[in-house]
Amino acid sequence: MKTNIYKKLVRQYYEELWNKKSKAMIEELFTDDIEFHGSLNIDTKGKKEFENYMDAILKGIPNLHHGIEILLEENATIAVRAIYNGTHSGKLFDYEASNNRIKYNGASFFKFRDEKISNIWVLGDLATLHKQIASPKNSQ
Template identity: 40%
Template sequence: MAKQLRQIIEEYYEVVWNEQKLDQAHHFLSPTINFRGSLGMKVEGINGFCDYAKMLFGAFSNLYHVIEDVVVEGDKAAVRLVYTGSHTGKLFGFEPTGNRIRYSGACFFKFENDKIVDAWVLGDLNVLYGQLTASDH
């Protein structure tokens, strides 16, 4: 089961996040997904998840997730990630800077029937916000 969940996680990040194919989200997410994003927002359901992802894609046009570690135990998994991208759109009160961003985070997943039913992302927001306010020069 651990190998199967690891593969689901890898495909989820590659397809949904890195390729930005939100129309494929239903292959990975339960219709009743509870998702807590690294920016402090909580959404429910696939539509709520897709709205959150679109907001991030609008702020970071080339957002990319690199998996550093995956630990699976039973129906749960923990993933350590590095997020990169360019700040090309407004995010909360931060106007686009064009800055290249890079920050670390982790996501904790719970699965049912090979679908993600719960995801809680914790990102290093201090590092991210510092990059959104700093001059690139």
């Protein structure tokens, strides 16, 4: 059943690629023309552009952890409610390191082709993220 394969790929996306920072998973998980649309106003096409995006995020939040709260499948699309945690200890876009702990919610939608991830849309709670990284050291 493809749903099980899709769910496995999404779990590997979060656990192996992001949480364990295993960039080798980019080759294994994605189609060559992977399209990523992020709520941080970033769109990428292809594995190399995604890797560059990942590098930029991890430069700003090196210990970023993605937690899966809900994982659902509908019509060969996987939807995830996620919680992101980490420490803003490097420059993230226009924000210098605040050393603040961050925690915010998001939702991601995954599409597939040839048993690989071909498209990802991420919608994150940017208001909360910006508030946490723009303020002086917080106590979160």
